[in-house]
Amino acid sequence: MSDTEPTGRIVLVTGGSRGIGLACARRLADGGDRVAVTYNSSPPPDGLFGVRCDVTDAAQVDAAFAAVEEHFGGTVEVLVSNAGVTKDGLLLRMTEDDFASVLDANLTASYRVTKRAAKGMLKARRGRIILMSSVVGMLGQAGQSNYAASKAGLVGFARSLARELGSRSITVNVVAPGPVATDMTAALTDDQLAAITSVVPLARMAEPDEIAGVVSFLAGPDAAYITGAVIPVDGGLGMGH
Numbered sequence: 005m006s007d008t009e010p011t012g013r014i015v016l017v018t019g020g021s022r023g024i025g026l027a028c029a030r031r032l033a034d035g036g037d038r039v040a041v042t043y044n045s046s047p048p049p050d051g052l053f054g055v056r057c058d059v060t061d062a063a064q065v066d067a068a069f070a071a072v073e074e075h076f077g078g079t080v081e082v083l084v085s086n087a088g089v090t091k092d093g094l095l096l097r098m099t100e101d102d103f104a105s106v107l108d109a110n111l112t113a114s115y116r117v118t119k120r121a122a123k124g125m126l127k128a129r130r131g132r133i134i135l136m137s138s139v140v141g142m143l144g145q146a147g148q149s150n151y152a153a154s155k156a157g158l159v160g161f162a163r164s165l166a167r168e169l170g171s172r173s174i175t176v177n178v179v180a181p182g183p184v185a186t187d188m189t190a191a192l193t194d195d196q197l198a199a200i201t202s203v204v205p206l207a208r209m210a211e212p213d214e215i216a217g218v219v220s221f222l223a224g225p226d227a228a229y230i231t232g233a234v235i236p237v238d239g240g241l242g243m244g245h
Contacts, residue, residue, distance in 0.1 A: 012036040015223070016072055016080045018059055018117055019087030021048040023186040024136065027212035028084050028219045035220060040072040040080075042087065059087045059113035060105075069120045079124025082223045085114040086136040088154075092147045103150045110154035114161065118176075122169065131174040132223045135162050139182045139238040142245035155180075159234055166232030175231040177222045182238025183209040205240030 015032050019025040020041025029052055033039040041048045042057035053075055057068035073079055088110040091102040114135055125131025140148055141155030159178055166176040183189065183200050189209060192200075201207050218237050221227055236242050 012038050013081040014072065014076045014078050015039045015082040015084070016042070016069070016117075016121065017084040017086055018042045018057070018113075019044075020052070020084070021046045021054060023188075024181065024184060024212045024215050025084070025086040027216035028086065031213065031216040031220045032082070032084075032223060035224075037082065037223075038076050040075065042068055044087075059117060060108050062116055065113075065116045065120055069117075073124075079128065080121045081125065081128065081130065082132045082134075083117060083121040084134045084136070084219055084223075085117050087113060088136065090148070090151050092151065094147055095149055098150065103153075106150040107154045107157070110151070111157040111161070114158060118161075118165065122165075122174070125174050126169070126172055129172045131169075131172075132227075133162075133165065133169075133174065133176040134219055134222050135176070135178045137178045137180045137234070139180050139236065139242040139245075141180060142234075142242050162234075163232045170231055175222070175227065177227070177230060177232070178234045179215060179218055179222070180234055180236045180238065180242065181210060181215050182236070182241040184215060185209045185211055203241060204238070205243075208239065210237060210239065 015037045017025050017029045020029040021043035029039045029041050040053040040055060042055050048054040055068040055071045057064045059065060089106060091106050093102055118133055135158045137158045138155040140152045144152050162176045162178045215237050218235055
C-alpha cells in the first residue's frame with residue numbers, strides 16, 4: 005500500500021505508458037483517481053504506478069492486479085482495457101500466427117483483464133469497464149482483417165457483459181477512436197497523413213486527450229446509466245455504424 009492516504013477510486017489502464025493509454029491515465033489521475041498502468045517495455049512517467057505485464061499471459065495479468073491491489077490497498081474499481089497490437093497484411097499473405105496473435109492481444113487479453121477486474125467489482129457491487137476498440141472494427145480496413153476482427157469482437161463481448169453485470173451496478177462500454185495523433189502516426193509522411201485525414205469529415209486526426217475525455221466521462225458519475233454503448237470518437241469517419 006502507498007504511503008499516501010487513500011483518495012479516489014483505484015483505476016487500472018492497460019497499455020498506459022504512452023499514447024491513448026497514457027492520456028487516459030493522466031486524465032483520470034488529474035480527476036483524483038489513484039491510477040496504475042501496465043506496460044511492456046517503456047515504464048510510465050513519474051506520478052503513475054506502473055506494472056510490467058504482458059496481457060497475453062494470464063499469470064502476468066493476475067500478478068499485475070495483485071501488485072495494484074497491494075500498492076493501493078483495495079480492488080480495481082475502474083478498468084480501461086487499452087493495450088493492443090497490429091500485424092497488418094493482406095489475407096493471402098497473413099500467417100495464422102499473425103491472425104491469432106492479434107486476436108489474443110486485443111480481444112482475448114480484454115477477456116483476461118476484465119475477468120480479473122470483475123471479481124472485485126462484483127463483490128463491491130459497482131464498477132466501470134471501458135474497452136478500447138476502433139472505427140476499423142465497424143468499417144473494416146483492407147490489410148487489417150485480424151485487427152478489425154479483434155476490435156469488432158470487443159463490441160459483442162462488452163454488450164454481453166453489460167447484460168451479465170448490470171444488476172451489480174457495473175457498466176461496460178466501448179470507445180471506438182478513429183485516427184489519433186500518436187508516436188505511430190508521427191512517423192508517417194505528409195502524403196500518408198493527408199490520405200488519412202481526407203476521409204475524415206473533420207479533416208484531422210484526434211489528439212489522445214480527446215479520446216481520454218470520453219473515457220473519463222464513461223468512468224464518471226454522469227455516465228452511470230450508460231452501458232453496452234459504443235462511443236465513436238472518430239471525427240465522423242464511421243458515422244452510421
